Amino acid sequence: MAPVAGEKELPNALPHTTATQVPLRRLQRSMDARHLIMIALGGVIGSGLFLSSGYTISQAGPLGAIIAYLIGALVVYLVMACLGELAIAYPVSGAFHIYAARSIGPATGFTTAWLYWLCWVVALGSEFTASGILMQRWFPAVPVWLWCLIFAAVLFLLNAISARVFGEAEFWFSLIKVVAIVGLIVLGGAAIFGITPLSAEHPPAILFSNFETPDGLFPGGFSGVIVTALAVFYAFSGSELIGVAAGETKDPAKNIPKALRSTVLRLVVLFVGAIAVVAAILPYEQASVTSSPFVDVFEYVGVPFAADIMNFVIITALLSAGNSGLFSCARMLFSLAEEGHAPQRLAYLTKRGVPIVALTVSILIGLVSLLTSIIAPGTVYLVLVSIAGFAVVAVWMSIVASQFFHRRAFVRDGGDIKTLAYRTPLYPALPIVAFALLFISIVAIAFDPNQVAALYFGVPFVGACYLYFWWRHGRKRQADDASAAPVGAGASE
Structure with a gap:
C-alpha cells in the first residue's frame, strides 16, 4: 500500500497478515472518474429523496427543508474535502478503516470497518424488499420474496464479473435517476412560473406562495429544521463510496479529486433543486400524505403515465443503491481480511480481481437481514437498523478525524504539504469544524424520539468492537512484542 509521490507512509499500526492468494491477484484499477461520480450518486440518491422528501417538508416546512438540505450539503463537502486527501494517500479498496487504523489506531479502524459493513448489509435487505413491493404494481401475482431473490442474483452477477462491469452498470442505473431529477427540476421549475406546455389545464404561476404556511x-x-438536518445527514450517506472504490480507480491522484468535486456539486444541485421545486409546487398540508412527491409534481406539469414512470425510477434507484452497497460490503470484508482482522479466505480474488468470497458472504448476510425484517422486526432487525443509522455519522467522524491526525503526522515527520496531490483546504479548521458538527448531530439524536434508538444500540456496538479488538489482537500483540524483544547485543528485528 504505497503512498503517492511526495507522501510519507505512516507506520502500520498492526502487522499485516495477507492471504496467500493476494500477491498473485490484485484488485484491478479499471474505473474512471465518471464511474466514481455515479457510484457516489448511486449510493446517495434513493428512496429518501423520491419517497420521503414530502415528509421532510412537513417536518421543517418548505423553507426549513431547503435550509436543512443546504446544511447537509455543507457537511458533505467538509467530509469529502477530508476524504480526498486520505483517498489519494491510501488509494486502496475499502479504505475507511485503513485511514483510521494508520492515523488514529488499529482498534478504531477495526470498529469503523464493521460499522460501515453492517450499515450496507442492512440496507441491502431493505432495498430488495422495497423493490419487490413496487414490482407488484405491474406483477401482483408474483410474491415479493421471489423478486428479492431475482434482484439479489442480478446485483451479485454485476459485481462478480468485474469492477468495470459493476461501474458501468452503476453508471447507467444512476443516470436514470439523475435524468428523472433533472426532469423534475426543469419542468417543475417552469411550472412555478406558469409554464406548463405538457399540461391540459395550464395552472397559473404560483411562484413561492407555498413557502408561507399558516404557522x-x-x-x-x-428545532424542526435541526431535527430534519439530522435526517438529511443520513440521506446524503453514500457519497463516501468514492473512498471505497479508490483501490480500483485509474490514476487516483487525478480522478479522485475530480470525482469528489463533481459529486458534491451534483448533490447540491440535484437535492436542493428537487426539494425547492417540490416545496414550491406541493401545498404544505399535502406534502406528508403523498406516496411520492415526484409523482404529484410530474402529474401537475402534465407528464403522461407519471406514476408508472416514477415506479420504474424508484425501483432503479433502490437497485442502484443496493448495487453500490454490495460493492462496498465486499471491499470492506476484503480489506479487513488483508489487514488480518477477518478470515483470510475473504481476501481471495478471482482472475478478474473480484473478492468473490467476500461478495458471496455479503449477499448472503444481506438476505439474512431481509429475513429478520420479517421474522423479528421489533427486535433483531430494529437493532440492526439502529446501528446502521448510527454508523453513517460515526464513519464520517472517523474520516475527518483521520485526516486531521494524518496531516499532523505527515508534517511532524518532515513531509512537505506542497508535494501532496490533493490538500484538504483550511486545515486544521475544516476537519475540526466538520467533526464538531457531526458530534453535535450525534448528541442531538438523543432528543429525537424517532432516532434515539440509534444511540441505544450504536454506542454499545462501538464499545463491543473495541473490547473484542483488544481481546483478540491487543493481548496477542503484547505477547508478540514481549517475545520479539532483543535478548542481547546484536539482536535484530
Whole structure:
C-alpha cells in the first residue's frame, strides 16, 4: 500500500497478515472518474429523496427543508474535502478503516470497518424488499420474496464479473435517476412560473406562495429544521463510496479529486433543486400524505403515465443503491481480511480481481437481514437498523478525524504539504469544524424520539468492537512484542 509521490507512509499500526492468494491477484484499477461520480450518486440518491422528501417538508416546512438540505450539503463537502486527501494517500479498496487504523489506531479502524459493513448489509435487505413491493404494481401475482431473490442474483452477477462491469452498470442505473431529477427540476421549475406546455389545464404561476404556511415560514420552529438536518445527514450517506472504490480507480491522484468535486456539486444541485421545486409546487398540508412527491409534481406539469414512470425510477434507484452497497460490503470484508482482522479466505480474488468470497458472504448476510425484517422486526432487525443509522455519522467522524491526525503526522515527520496531490483546504479548521458538527448531530439524536434508538444500540456496538479488538489482537500483540524483544547485543528485528 504505497503512498503517492511526495507522501510519507505512516507506520502500520498492526502487522499485516495477507492471504496467500493476494500477491498473485490484485484488485484491478479499471474505473474512471465518471464511474466514481455515479457510484457516489448511486449510493446517495434513493428512496429518501423520491419517497420521503414530502415528509421532510412537513417536518421543517418548505423553507426549513431547503435550509436543512443546504446544511447537509455543507457537511458533505467538509467530509469529502477530508476524504480526498486520505483517498489519494491510501488509494486502496475499502479504505475507511485503513485511514483510521494508520492515523488514529488499529482498534478504531477495526470498529469503523464493521460499522460501515453492517450499515450496507442492512440496507441491502431493505432495498430488495422495497423493490419487490413496487414490482407488484405491474406483477401482483408474483410474491415479493421471489423478486428479492431475482434482484439479489442480478446485483451479485454485476459485481462478480468485474469492477468495470459493476461501474458501468452503476453508471447507467444512476443516470436514470439523475435524468428523472433533472426532469423534475426543469419542468417543475417552469411550472412555478406558469409554464406548463405538457399540461391540459395550464395552472397559473404560483411562484413561492407555498413557502408561507399558516404557522409561518418555520411551522415546527427552528428545532424542526435541526431535527430534519439530522435526517438529511443520513440521506446524503453514500457519497463516501468514492473512498471505497479508490483501490480500483485509474490514476487516483487525478480522478479522485475530480470525482469528489463533481459529486458534491451534483448533490447540491440535484437535492436542493428537487426539494425547492417540490416545496414550491406541493401545498404544505399535502406534502406528508403523498406516496411520492415526484409523482404529484410530474402529474401537475402534465407528464403522461407519471406514476408508472416514477415506479420504474424508484425501483432503479433502490437497485442502484443496493448495487453500490454490495460493492462496498465486499471491499470492506476484503480489506479487513488483508489487514488480518477477518478470515483470510475473504481476501481471495478471482482472475478478474473480484473478492468473490467476500461478495458471496455479503449477499448472503444481506438476505439474512431481509429475513429478520420479517421474522423479528421489533427486535433483531430494529437493532440492526439502529446501528446502521448510527454508523453513517460515526464513519464520517472517523474520516475527518483521520485526516486531521494524518496531516499532523505527515508534517511532524518532515513531509512537505506542497508535494501532496490533493490538500484538504483550511486545515486544521475544516476537519475540526466538520467533526464538531457531526458530534453535535450525534448528541442531538438523543432528543429525537424517532432516532434515539440509534444511540441505544450504536454506542454499545462501538464499545463491543473495541473490547473484542483488544481481546483478540491487543493481548496477542503484547505477547508478540514481549517475545520479539532483543535478548542481547546484536539482536535484530
